[in-house]
Amino acid sequence: MLSFTPPGHKQGAGVDPDVRRLLGQEIFEHDVLASGGLDDRRMRGGYLQDAEELMADAVHADHTFFTTCGSSLSVKAAMLSVAGPGEQLLISRDAHKSVVAALILSGIEPVWVEPRWDDERHLAHPPSADEYAAAFARAPRARGALVTSPTPYGGCADLRRVAEVCHRHGRPLIVDEAWGAHLPFHQDLPAWAMDAGADVCVTSIHKMGSGLEQGSVFHLQGDLVEPQVLRNRADLMGTTSPSVLLYAAMDGWRRQMALHGHELIGHALATAGELRRAIERIDGLHVNDARDFCGPDRADDLDPLPVVVDLSGPTLSGYRAADWLREHRSINVHIADHRRINVQITHADSRLTTEPLLRALRDLVDTASGWDKAPVVAVPSADGLRMEQACLPRDAFFARPRTSPSSRRRGAWPRRW
Ligand SMILES: Cc1ncc(COP(=O)(O)O)c(C=O)c1O
Known part of the structure; x- marks a missing residue:
């Protein structure tokens, strides 16, 4: 087709040759308008709608919505669908920045729910269902609740019980499941929000899935939130120029998981398990597992794909370790904090990626034996931070x-x- 519309590069024809060489012609060729490009002016081909329905089917949701503005938008849309200015929402205190942004934009009053803080390891796990029950007792008019699960460290809430608490009050549960795109596709992973009975859930397809950066979906089930309200809230804040590349990659992830998800995620679990055991054998390094992260005062379940390596044995700072791995081994780790690095494994990993990582970690420990010990960071207790x-x-x-x-x-x- 000939386009007399945006994007102005006209399927790559106008792109600077050096840019085309670097980024590839195909990106520009496929970068067309969603309506009046890929689909017609009135979206009569229904491509986006079909893709959303197929995704809903794959994760057992009633409705799924795609957005090209990241889970940062999906979280805001979910919150604005449940509460409005001056109304209360129960929110776990370890919430992502997008939650705080939604509070500022909307004027919602947060009723903070305490995460379970591990004083020994200095990290937070999602709040218990009992904490949500206590928060509803303090704020009976709260319009609903939001929980982040999994956390970026892999700690998961007991979503079934949290959803039950909300539903006893006739209120919806929003799950920020940005880190859980893979959860629906293997039975050995923690329960995912839709199966656990949550009402709305937000997932970044680019984090643990094969989506392009910014590809996010939000799912809805039940009748506590109107689909049209959720769509309108997202529409209010979303771009009017969504990238069909992002849509296509999200649809492709759904297809990949529907066809091969069990096998691929099974492979990722095996890769992560092998990596966990091998890192544990490196002198001084310790991989946090369910024995460290799960229990009555900790998380209810653990996603094993974020491999969290505790460096406090050799008294290494996670920041310095991360910088060394990038500078000297061209390896990027996910989270680095004062005593840990988090190595995220997905269906894309295999020994091809974990063996160089293991060699690099062994070299790191050898090299770091000559470093000054990292200063011990006196992290206050949760009470001291509030x-x-x-x-x-x-x-x-x-x-x-x-x-x-x-x-x-x-x-x-x-x-x-
Ligand atoms: C828990 C959580 N929620 C939401 C987001 C926002 O996701 P996105 O980067 O897709 O906007 C993030 C991003 O890191 C996150 O960690």
Whole structure:
């Protein structure tokens, strides 16, 4: 077809030759408008709708919506569908930045639910169902609840029980399952939100799946949230120029999982298991497993694909280890913190990727034996980190900032801004 529409590169014809050489002609060839390009002006081909319905079918949802604006948009759309200005929403305190952005945009009042903080390992796991029950008792008018599960460290909530608590109050549960695109496709993984009875769930297809960056979906089931309301909220904030490349990659992931998901995710689980055992054998390194992360005061379940390596044995900083691996072995790890790195395994990994990683980790431990020990970071307990919720996040965001003298002193945490 000849296009007298955006994108102005006209399927690559106008692209600078050096750019085309670097990025490839095909990207530009397939970069067409969604309506009035891939589909007609009125989307009568139904390509997007078909892809969304097939995805819903694959993950047992009633409705699925695609967005090309990341889970950052999906989270906001989900929250704005459940609560409005001045209304309360129960939110686990380990929420992603997009949750805070939604609070600011909407004027929703957060009722914070405490995650389960591991004082020994210095990390947070999702709150228990009992914490949500207690939060509903404190805030009976709350419009619903949001939980992040899995966390980027792999800790999962008991979604079934959290959903039951919400439904006892006739309220919907939103699950930020940004890290869980793979969960529906293998029975040895923790339960995923739709199967556990959640109402809305948000998934980044680019994080654990084969989507292009920014590809995100949100799923809906039950009758506590209107599909049209959810679609409208997303439409309000989304781009009017979605990338069909992103849509196509999401649809491709769904197809790949529907056809080969069990085998591919099974392979990823085996790869992660082998890697976990091999890292554990490296002097001083410890891989956190369910014995470390799961229990009554910790997570309810664990996704084993994020392989979390504790470096506190050789007193290494995760930041320095991550920088060394990138600079000297061209290896990027996922999360680095003051005492850990997190090596994310997906269906794309195999010994081809884990063997160089293992060699690099052995070299890291050898090299680091000559380094000064990382300073021990005195992480305060969860109580010590909490500030009073003095006003709505929206009011705080738009208020005139004032520097309080105590906040200038190093280490002093002002109780009020
Ligand atoms: C828990 C969680 N939710 C939501 C998001 C936002 O996802 P995206 O990067 O797709 O916008 C992230 C991103 O890291 C995340 O970790």
